[in-house]
Amino acid sequence: MPPNPPPNEAAAALPVRHGAQTRKFLLTTAIAGFLVGMVALGLAWRQGLFESQWTYPFATSSGDNLSRGMAVQFRGFKIGYLGELELLADGSISGQVVIKQKYAVFITQGASLRLSKDKIVTSELVLVPGAPGAPALTNGSPLSLRTDGGMDALEKRILDRVDPVLAELTALMQRLGDPQHGVPSAVEALRVSLVQANTTLQQVNATLVTANKTFGDIDGRIKDPKIDGILANAEQTLAGLKTNTDALNKTLQSSQQLMGAGQQTLQGTNAELAKTLAATQRVLNETVNLMQDMRGSTLGRFLVGPRHPASAANPADTTGTLP
Amino acid sequence: MPPPSIGQTAADTASQAMSRAVTGMVMPVQQEVQRQSGLVLAEAAQISSGTLDFALLLGAVLGLLFGVALPANLAGNLDLANQLVQAGLFGRVASVAVVFIISVRIILARGMRDHSWVAVDDGHHVMLRHIAASSWAAAVALFLFLLAALAGYAMGLALGLPGLAGDMLAALADSYSLPALAHVSLRVVAEAAAVAWISFFDMILLSARREEMSRSITRKLLLLVCAVIAIEALDGWLTWGLF
Numbered sequence: 001m002p003p004n005p006p007p008n009e010a011a012a013a014l015p016v017r018h019g020a021q022t023r024k025f026l027l028t029t030a031i032a033g034f035l036v037g038m039v040a041l042g043l044a045w046r047q048g049l050f051e052s053q054w055t056y057p058f059a060t061s062s063g064d065n066l067s068r069g070m071a072v073q074f075r076g077f078k079i080g081y082l083g084e085l086e087l088l089a090d091g092s093i094s095g096q097v098v099i100k101q102k103y104a105v106f107i108t109q110g111a112s113l114r115l116s117k118d119k120i121v122t123s124e125l126v127l128v129p130g131a132p133g134a135p136a137l138t139n140g141s142p143l144s145l146r147t148d149g150g151m152d153a154l155e156k157r158i159l160d161r162v163d164p165v166l167a168e169l170t171a172l173m174q175r176l177g178d179p180q181h182g183v184p185s186a187v188e189a190l191r192v193s194l195v196q197a198n199t200t201l202q203q204v205n206a207t208l209v210t211a212n213k214t215f216g217d218i219d220g221r222i223k224d225p226k227i228d229g230i231l232a233n234a235e236q237t238l239a240g241l242k243t244n245t246d247a248l249n250k251t252l253q254s255s256q257q258l259m260g261a262g263q264q265t266l267q268g269t270n271a272e273l274a275k276t277l278a279a280t281q282r283v284l285n286e287t288v289n290l291m292q293d294m295r296g297s298t299l300g301r302f303l304v305g306p307r308h309p310a311s312a313a314n315p316a317d318t319t320g321t322l323p
Numbered sequence: 324m325p326p327p328s329i330g331q332t333a334a335d336t337a338s339q340a341m342s343r344a345v346t347g348m349v350m351p352v353q354q355e356v357q358r359q360s361g362l363v364l365a366e367a368a369q370i371s372s373g374t375l376d377f378a379l380l381l382g383a384v385l386g387l388l389f390g391v392a393l394p395a396n397l398a399g400n401l402d403l404a405n406q407l408v409q410a411g412l413f414g415r416v417a418s419v420a421v422v423f424i425i426s427v428r429i430i431l432a433r434g435m436r437d438h439s440w441v442a443v444d445d446g447h448h449v450m451l452r453h454i455a456a457s458s459w460a461a462a463v464a465l466f467l468f469l470l471a472a473l474a475g476y477a478m479g480l481a482l483g484l485p486g487l488a489g490d491m492l493a494a495l496a497d498s499y500s501l502p503a504l505a506h507v508s509l510r511v512v513a514e515a516a517a518v519a520w521i522s523f524f525d526m527i528l529l530s531a532r533r534e535e536m537s538r539s540i541t542r543k544l545l546l547l548v549c550a551v552i553a554i555e556a557l558d559g560w561l562t563w564g565l566f
Contacts, residue, residue, distance in 0.1 A: 036469065043496055046496050
């Protein structure tokens, strides 16, 4: 590496050399500065910094969520910003909002500022207009600031409602967590039941194993030739027994038919007897009537004599003994 | 026309003599100022060589990323999106990116003893000139970065969520704080000046002894990182803690 030349000699050799690189840098500086300046001017014009602005002081007891530069909104539009904020010696907070003059018509008598925290990160001041038709306030008129509205109040209302629910939920969780009557006891009972069920299942399993073994033994015995012989004999016996049963069945059917015929005969005899008895009764009744007629006649009283008092008291009694 | 009196002639003579004396005293100063300004310009041009185009490119890429990423996540909250863009893309990200680009150029050129830098090393006001040139180059790089980032952000919004691009840009224009532009410019200039001073201080005091070049450059880079972090932290503390 060649050694560096002495500084002063180098400077004397090249005092100031404005080559293409320098001219390019100057041009770049000019263009960049011009463009940034134009952008800044455009932003300033868009934000209304070249317009006249009115100021409105306010006082509050706390500077929480207040910061210089925060927007003043009216119906969703930014109409100004918080220009000054100062803590006074008596502990109060003094502030001043800056409003574009063209929007000053919205600052009417009775208008106030409300601190809103509807945004996630930032808070903002919202202009609450006065009564409709009220005259506009002049430049420098004081405004009131309300800090009890917006999301704080909503948050408080929500918390007021949520807190009892949380307390009940906590009590419910405590009850559920009670070792005597809560979920732990239920889990313990369930565990005991499961242990018992497990024991039962083990017993059933043992029984099934035994049954399986028994069935294995039975299967082995069924395959024994002796059992085959016994079963063949039993089959023959059953076949013979079936033959006998069929014969017996036929006999029983014949007996039943015979008994049916006897029954019919008895029923016919019974009917005939009933008819005979009815005819006999009729004859007897007619005979009784005839006897009564005869008693009523002169010849009857002469031959038979008067009727007994008992029979006279009940002349319809036909069961009485004949004289 | 009457001839001038003796008193008037003497007064004219004295005035001319005084004028010559003042001119004789002012001219060297004026020439020296012009010469020093020229040297600052030359050094700033040297520093910006190879850095401005990179600042332009980095700004466009970061702006494009912000523009594509933000609408998908924060389209429902323009205020938060604008805060992120202002505090990030046009705030900390811009200052840190620009200062690192400029600083690497300064430290590598100084640390590797580039001969082209000797041309402005005449032994007079070298440190002040070095600081001024670095600050100038950093400011120009910042302006280019911001312009490219703005263009990239607009393009990213148009790509990411075309329906809301206009509204988001309008909301950004309405909410962007112009003092923030001066703030970030001042911070970049301060950081560039600190880096320039560190490189000069290290070159004079710490590099006097014989040591490896890589070791010297490493030390400067670490000092550069510490300086940038310290200035950013101090600025954050002043911004959020005091103002």
